[in-house]
Amino acid sequence: MSSEPWRVGVLFSQTGVTAVIEETQLRGTMLAIEEINAAGGVNSRPIVPIIYDPGSDCRRFALLADKMLAEDGLNTIFGCYTSSSRKAVLPVVERRNGLLWYPTLYEGFEYSPNIIYTGAAPNQNSVELVDFLVENYGPRLYLIGSDYIYPRESNRIIRELLRQRCGKVVGEHYLDLGAKRSEFRLLMRDVRNVHPDVIFSTVVGQATAYLYQAYADAGFDPHDMPIASLTTSEAEVKLMGADVGRGHITAASYFQSIATASNDAFVRSYKKRFGNDEPTNLCVEAAYFQVHVFAKALAEVNTMNADILRPIVLHCEFDAPQGHVSIDSESSHTNLWARLGRVNEHGQFDLIRESSQAVMPDPYLVSH
């Protein structure tokens, strides 16, 4: 029997505009790999990560993915945060028949036989969130996003969902991923004039803190007009300060505050490994459980060959920190829990709503 390690690619930015959140995904990945290896590896062979830093640059994502699959002899890559980087890597993994595990919520409307999607599709977060906002705050939404694929596509869906609920988009602005603090301050003036019921944010990366801070500086009140988001997690709240984030709303499959036994264990080992003041978040959690799903499937087939591994992955189930999850064989996406949370004074999320079971992914929103 071979004792050669299972070599896997890990592709998350450690530098550049989205490094803050991608580094947490890197940590989630590493934690899972270390756990698996500590328990004896997969069929007595350890998993060895080959890690590159694409520097938040989509072209480097594509080049490094190609290097991993073509030169380094790897078949499996855990990686990508932004949709732009995933779109850049997609043709590479399809051409080389690799398997990309993508642990980030995204805008849906995609299917690749070479990608396993473990983050939420719009029907698993946006639908619930829009329902809640319209019921509790009103139908007038003001959309602020970073300027790339995900915010524009996600907002197209939000607009559609709003229309079905007789709601209205009363403002829509996109700022560069590297936008400055002052640009958000300027935007708050328009918000004051329009006075929407809710600000809907798809701002990602460092700029997230600027948005929420500009909101706080403008003296707005989250009880009256909250910022709602699909991407503002514990990591971003830590960056902006709990006092700034308090009262705002996020829809996600996972919050650190979820009370499950497997989440308790996960949070404890994450803090033990990376420090007591490091919160977990939805992206860490997906990055973490997807490695375990991979290991489970790998143990069964004992080969990294994508053609053999993938059919097994497509039926895998796992007790993730968010609850029991399973990969949907139809769509390559994951059955995930739908939750809404509100930031409290500790920078954690108080649960507002949660689904009674994992929600089936519907990436093309066929049923909406």
Added chain:
Amino acid sequence: MKSTTSCIDLRNFDCAVVHPRDRDGELLIRCVQRMGGRVVNQWPPGQILDQPINVLFCVVEPAALTLLRLATTQADLAVIGILDTANSGIHLLKITTPHALLVRPLEAHAIPGQILLALHNARFQARQQSKITKLEDTLRSYRKVEQAKAILMSRRNMGEPEAYGYLREQAMRRRVSIGALATAIVDTSEMLSEEQVEGARE
């Protein structure tokens, strides 16, 4: 480390060589056998292959045209054309588009590379094809869900979100895909309205 030769391990591969058993034919058959492949020889070309295979080596000549064209429409079959420098078979390449090409007189060292290319290209095409099929299915179920929604809205006096909700719920309860449920609703509804028309005629 995975070496490149393991990529052209032809054990578990059934290969057909559609070529006369002359010097080139013998060389090719021996080469494929050395890589572990099971080989059948077929000559003259005929219209179809006698048995299911994974890799086809076939002369690019008018007599083999039907066979070649059939082969290139079969998903996951790697087709390697064999072209004669002396004849004008090159215009036939346009029609048959094999996954890789060998040129006569054959040279043993040129064969593995072409097999590698052909296998890669055929598999990539098959994967892309399966992706397209899946996306087309999604597109179809989109249309069906829209139709089913319209039926529910008019027959049951439902609003749009309500109709969608009903479809989702029923699909979940019956453990079928939403597309399958919508198709059932549309088909039943069509059948019922046909019966109504026939009833009115009677």
